[in-house]
Amino acid sequence: MIGAAPVAAVFFDGHTAQRHPVFVTVSRDGRGLMIDAQGPGGTPMLWPLDRLRSLADQARSDSLTLTLHSDTEDETPRDPARLVIEDPALQAWLRLSAPSLKKRDVRRGTATRILGRFALAVVSIGIIVFVLLPRMSDFLANRMPLETEIQFGDAVVNQMERFLGGRAGSLLCTDPQGNAALDRLVTRLTEGQEMAYDLKVSVLDHPMVNAFAAPGGRVVILRGLLDKSDTPGEVAAVLAHEIGHVEARDPTRLMLRAAGSAGIVSIVLGDVSGGTVIGILGDQLLQTSYTRAAEAQADAFAMAMLNRAAISSEGFGAFFDKLAEMDQIEIPEYFSSHPSSADRAERAKENARNQGVTKPALSEADWAALKTVCAP
Amino acid sequence: MSLNSGGIVRYSGQSGPIFKLAFVTGLLTLITAGIYRFWAKTRMRKYIWSSVSIDGDAFEYTGTGLEKLLGFLIAIVFLAVYLAGVQLILTFLGLGVMMQPGNELAIIASVYISFFAIVPFLLFAVYRARRYKLARTRLRGIRFGMDNAAWGYAWRAIGHYLLTGITLGALLPRQTFYLEKYMTDRSYYGDAKFEQGGRWQGLYAALKHVLIGLAIMILGAIVGGVMNAEALIGIAVFVGYFWFMIGFVYYRVHAYAYLANHKTLDGQVTFTATPSTAEIIKIVLVGGIVLGVVAAIAFGVLGGVVYGMAASGGMGMGMGPNIAQIVPIVILYLLILIGLGALGVVMITHPIIGHLATNLKVNNAEALGAVRQRAYDKGADAEGFADALDIGGAI
Numbered sequence: 001m002i003g004a005a006p007v008a009a010v011f012f013d014g015h016t017a018q019r020h021p022v023f024v025t026v027s028r029d030g031r032g033l034m035i036d037a038q039g040p041g042g043t044p045m046l047w048p049l050d051r052l053r054s055l056a057d058q059a060r061s062d063s064l065t066l067t068l069h070s071d072t073e074d075e076t077p078r079d080p081a082r083l084v085i086e087d088p089a090l091q092a093w094l095r096l097s098a099p100s101l102k103k104r105d106v107r108r109g110t111a112t113r114i115l116g117r118f119a120l121a122v123v124s125i126g127i128i129v130f131v132l133l134p135r136m137s138d139f140l141a142n143r144m145p146l147e148t149e150i151q152f153g154d155a156v157v158n159q160m161e162r163f164l165g166g167r168a169g170s171l172l173c174t175d176p177q178g179n180a181a182l183d184r185l186v187t188r189l190t191e192g193q194e195m196a197y198d199l200k201v202s203v204l205d206h207p208m209v210n211a212f213a214a215p216g217g218r219v220v221i222l223r224g225l226l227d228k229s230d231t232p233g234e235v236a237a238v239l240a241h242e243i244g245h246v247e248a249r250d251p252t253r254l255m256l257r258a259a260g261s262a263g264i265v266s267i268v269l270g271d272v273s274g275g276t277v278i279g280i281l282g283d284q285l286l287q288t289s290y291t292r293a294a295e296a297q298a299d300a301f302a303m304a305m306l307n308r309a310a311i312s313s314e315g316f317g318a319f320f321d322k323l324a325e326m327d328q329i330e331i332p333e334y335f336s337s338h339p340s341s342a343d344r345a346e347r348a349k350e351n352a353r354n355q356g357v358t359k360p361a362l363s364e365a366d367w368a369a370l371k372t373v374c375a376p
Numbered sequence: 377m378s379l380n381s382g383g384i385v386r387y388s389g390q391s392g393p394i395f396k397l398a399f400v401t402g403l404l405t406l407i408t409a410g411i412y413r414f415w416a417k418t419r420m421r422k423y424i425w426s427s428v429s430i431d432g433d434a435f436e437y438t439g440t441g442l443e444k445l446l447g448f449l450i451a452i453v454f455l456a457v458y459l460a461g462v463q464l465i466l467t468f469l470g471l472g473v474m475m476q477p478g479n480e481l482a483i484i485a486s487v488y489i490s491f492f493a494i495v496p497f498l499l500f501a502v503y504r505a506r507r508y509k510l511a512r513t514r515l516r517g518i519r520f521g522m523d524n525a526a527w528g529y530a531w532r533a534i535g536h537y538l539l540t541g542i543t544l545g546a547l548l549p550r551q552t553f554y555l556e557k558y559m560t561d562r563s564y565y566g567d568a569k570f571e572q573g574g575r576w577q578g579l580y581a582a583l584k585h586v587l588i589g590l591a592i593m594i595l596g597a598i599v600g601g602v603m604n605a606e607a608l609i610g611i612a613v614f615v616g617y618f619w620f621m622i623g624f625v626y627y628r629v630h631a632y633a634y635l636a637n638h639k640t641l642d643g644q645v646t647f648t649a650t651p652s653t654a655e656i657i658k659i660v661l662v663g664g665i666v667l668g669v670v671a672a673i674a675f676g677v678l679g680g681v682v683y684g685m686a687a688s689g690g691m692g693m694g695m696g697p698n699i700a701q702i703v704p705i706v707i708l709y710l711l712i713l714i715g716l717g718a719l720g721v722v723m724i725t726h727p728i729i730g731h732l733a734t735n736l737k738v739n740n741a742e743a744l745g746a747v748r749q750r751a752y753d754k755g756a757d758a759e760g761f762a763d764a765l766d767i768g769g770a771i
Contacts, residue, residue: 010433012517017566017747019433019516055436057397057419059388059427065436074752075440075512082436082517110442121449128457133464140468148469256467263463264456 001026001093009087011035014080024085026093035083052098053078053105064091069105077105129261137256141249146197146216149252153216156255157202160220164206173203173223178373181366185232188361189240189309196247201239205374211238213245215252223374228322232362232370233315237302237348244301250294299344303351312358313351320345382431383645383738387730389427391722397423398718406710414448414763415441420721425513428733431741439512439758447760455497455764462493494765499530501761503559510563511753521750523562532558549579549631556635565641566747574638582630589620625660626653636736644743650735656728663723670719674712678705 006023013020021038027046036044051069058065063086070079085091095101158168173179179202186201197217209224219242221235229235245251290298306313320341362370401416418441425437466486507522514520536551553576560572596612629651636649685701738744 012433014517015749016745017516017518018745055422055426057422057426058434059390059393059423060434063434065434072752075438075443078438080514080517080519080749084433114442114446117446117449121453124453125456128460132457133460136461136464140464144468152467256464259467260460260464263459263461 001090001097002028002030004089006036007085007087007090008038009035009090010084012082012084014082022083024083024090030097033083047083049094049098050100052094052101053103054101056102056104062086062088064094066094069100069103077107125264129264133257133260134253137253137260140256141252144252150216152252152255153200153214153218156214156251157218157220160212160214161204164204164208164222166204171204171206173205173374175369175373175375177369178203178371178375181362181370182373184366185236185239185362185370188311189236189243189305191309193305193308196249199243199246203373211242213242213251215249215255217246219243219246226371226373229315229319231315231318232360232367233312234319235315235370236309236311236361237306237313237316237319240302240305241298243305244298245290245294247301248294248297250290250298254290299347303348307351307355309361310356310358311361312355313348315361316348317345317352320348383741384431385733385736385738386429386432387427387733388429389424389726389730391726394423394726395718395722398721399714402714402717403711406714411445412441414444417441418444421509424726424729428729430515430738430744433516436514437512438514439508443755443758444760444763447756447758448763449760450757451760451764455761458497459490459493462490466490496530496534497761498765498767499533500526501759501765501767502533503529504757505759505762505767506559507753508755508759511755515565516744517749518566518747519750519752520566521564521753522559525558525562529555529558548627549583550576552576552631553579553635560635560639564750565744566750568642568645568744568747571640571643572635572638573640574634578634578638579631582627582634583623585623585626586620587623589616589618589623592616592619622653622657625657629653629656632732642743642747644740646739648737648739649732650737651732652735655731659727659731660724663720663727666723667716667720671712671716674715678708678712681705681708 004026006025009022009024011020011022012018023036023038025034025036026032027034031050032046032048033052034044034046036042047066047068053067053069055065055067063084066083066085068079068081069077071077072079074080085094161168161171164171182201182203186199190199195217199217199219201219201221203221203223203226206222207224207227208222209228211219211221211225213219219239221238225238226235229238302316303313306316360367397419401412401419404412405416418437418439421437421439425435428435466489503526507524507526510520510522533555536547536555540547540551553572553574557572560570563570593613593616596616597609600606600609600612630653633649633651636647640646682705
C-alpha cells in the first residue's frame with residue numbers, strides 16, 4: 001500500500017460529532033497512516049501502525065473502525081478519535097501490517113486492582129459477620145420481647161426435629177414417668193433461684209450425643225446423651241450447662257446472628273427471596289457455635305448451680321472424660337467449639353473435691369424412668 | 377461539510393454471528409462458573425450496538441467486562457450489609473424465620489417485607505444500569521451520558537407505583553410518562569441535552585386495547601351473569617383476557633413510539649418512531665413457538681438417550697448410574713440450555729431491536745455535527761446493583 005493512491009475515509013475527531021471526510025495514505029516509511037482532510041486546510045495527522053486498534057465484536061464486516069492506543073482516563077486506554085475505513089484493500093493491508101490491531105490493552109496494575117477489590121469485599125463481609133453482626137445481635141437479644149423469644153424457641157425446636165429427620169413434634173419422647181423425673185431434676189437444679197425464663201426441657205428420640213438450648217427457655221436433650229450417661233449426675237451437669245446458656249440468652253443471640261448471616265449469604269448466592277435463610281439457620285443450630293467465653297461462662301454457671309443443689313460435679317467430670325475419649329475417635333461438631341474436654345473435666349473434678357456433702361441427682365427409680373423416657 | 381442525509385437508522389445485525397457470539401459467550405460463562413457473564417454481556421452489547429447506525433455511522437459500546445465485575449463486587453458487599461440488617465430486624469420483630477406450621481402469616485409477612493426492603497435498590501439499579509449503558513455508548517466518537525440521580529428515580533418510581541396501584545392502573549400512563557421523562561431529561565448526547573415533551577394524557581390512546589379487553593371481560597361477566605349463561609362468561613373472559621394481554625404489548629409499543637416522537641435533542645433534533653405492534657407480536661409468537669419446538673425436540677432426544685441407557689442395563693438393578701454416564705448427559709443438558717438461550721436472543725431480542733431501529737428516523741440529523749464531547753463518566757459501580765439483583769436480562 002505504500003505509495004498507493006489516497007483512500008477516502010471518515011474521521012471523527014473525538015471532540016465534536018462532526019463527520020470529517022478524509023484521505024488516508026500509508027506513510028512513506030510504511031509505519032503509519034497519514035490522515036489528511038479532504039478539501040483545503042488542516043495539517044495531516046500521523047497514526048502509527050503499532051498504536052492502531054480495531055473495535056472488537058463488530059457487526060459490520062465491510063468497514064473497519066480504528067482507534068489509537070493512548071493513555072487516557074477512559075474505561076479503556078484509547079483515544080476518543082475514530083477512523084472508519086470502508087476501502088477493502090486498505091482494510092486487508094491493515095489487518096496484515098498493523099501488529100496490535102486486535103490487542104486488548106490492559107492498564108498496568110489491573111490485576112492488583114482486581115485482587116484489591118476482591119480482598120476488600122471479603123474483608124468487609126468478614127467485618128460484618130464477625131464484628132458488626134454479633135454486636136447488633138447482643139444489643140437486640142437483650143431487648144427482645146419474651147413472647148417473641150418463646151415463639152422463636154418453639155420454631156427452632158420444630159426445625160431441629162426436621163433436621164434430625166422427623167416431622168415437627170414426632171421425635172418428642174413422651175413417657176410420663178420419664179418426663180416427670182426430668183421435671184424433678186430441673187426443679188432440683190433451679191430450686192430457690194430467680195430464673196429469667198420458665199424452663200421447658202424435653203428429650204428428642206435421636207442417637208446423637210447432644211443437647212442444646214433454644215431461645216425462650218427451651219432446653220432439648222437428645223436420647224444419645226441419656227444412653228451415654230452412666231449416672232444422673234452427668235445429665236444434671238449437661239442440663240445445668242444448657243440452662244447457663246439459656247439464662248445468658250446465648251441462643252437468642254446466636255439466632256439473630258444466624259439470621260443476619262443468612263441475609264448475606266442470600267445475596268451472595270443471588271437468592272433475595274430468603275429461601276436460603278431458613279436452610280442456613282438449621283445448619284447453624286446444629287453447630288451451635290457459641291463463643292468460648294460463652295461456654296466458659298455456662299460451665300461456671302453450671303458448677304455454681306450444681307453446688308447450690310448439692311449435686312456432685314463428679315458427673316460433669318465423668319462426662320467430659322467420655323467426651324475426651326470420643327474426641328480421639330470423632331469430634332462431634334457440637335463439642336468442637338467448646339474448650340478442651342480434658343481441661344473442663346479437670347476443672348469439674350477440682351470443684352468436686354471442694355464440694356461438701358452431696359446427694360445423687362435423681363433417685364434410682366427416677367433415673368431408670370429417665371433412661372427409658374423415649375421407650376414407646 | 378455535513379451532508380443533508382436525512383437521519384436514516386439502519387440495523388445490520390445478522391442471526392448467524394449473533395447466535396455464534398451468544399453461544400460461545402454462554403459456554404465461557406458456564407466454564408468459568410458465571411464469572412465470564414460480565415464479559416459475555418459486554419461482547420453482546422458491542423455487537424448489537426455496532427449493528428445500529430445513523431446515516432452509516434454505527435453506535436459503539438465501550439463498556440468493559442472488568443468494570444462490571446468490580447461494580448458487582450461493590451454492590452454485593454453493600455447489599456450484604458443491608459440485607460443482613462433487614463433479616464436481623466425482621467427476626468427481632470419475630471417475623472424473621474418463623475418456620476413452624478400455623479405461622480404462615482409471619483412467613484408471608486417476612487417474605488413480603490424482605491422483598492419490599494429490596495424494591496428501592498431494584499429501582500435504583502434500573503436507573504444506574506441505564507446511566508451506565510448511556511455512559512458507555514458513543515456515536516461518531518461522542519459519548520452519551522446521564523446525570524447521577526438514581527435515588528430520585530427510585531423514590532419517584534415508588535410514589536408512581538403506589539399511585540397506579542391505588543387507582544387500579546388508571547394512572548399507568550402518568551407513571552410511564554413521568555418515569556421516562558425523569559430519565560430522558562437527565563440524558564445527554566455529548567453536550568446536547570435530551571428533553572421529553574408531550575403530555576402524560578397523550579398515552580391514554582395507547583392504552584385503548586387494554587381497556588377494550590377489560591370491558592369485554594367485565595361486560596361478558598355481567599351480561600352472562602344476568603342471563604345465567606356460564607358459557608358466555610367463559611368465552612368473554614377468554615377473549616377479553618387475550619385482548620388484554622395483546623393490548624398490553626400494544627400499550628408498550630405505542631407508549632414507546634409516543635415518547636420517542638416527543639423527545640428532542642438540544643431543541644433541534646427530533647425523532648419519528650413508527651414501530652408496528654403486529655410485527656412485534658409476530659416476532660414474539662413465532663420466536664416463542666420455534667423456541668418451544670426446538671426445546672421439546674432437544675430435551676426429547678436427551679430423554680430418549682437417558683432412557684435408552686437405563687434400558688440397556690447400564691443403570692440396571694440396584695446399580696447406581698455411574699459418573700461416566702451422568703457427566704455427558706449433564707454436559708449435553710447444559711449445552712442445550714445455552715443453545716436455547718442463544719436462540720432466544722436470535723429469534724426474539726435481535727429481531728425486536730432490528731424492528732425498532734429500522735422504524736426510527738432522526739429528523740434534522742445534520743444538527744448533530746455541532747455537538748461537542750462530554751467528560752468521561754467513571755460510573756464507579758457500573759451496573760453492579762442490577763447484576764447483583766439479577767435484573768436487566770442478557771443485553
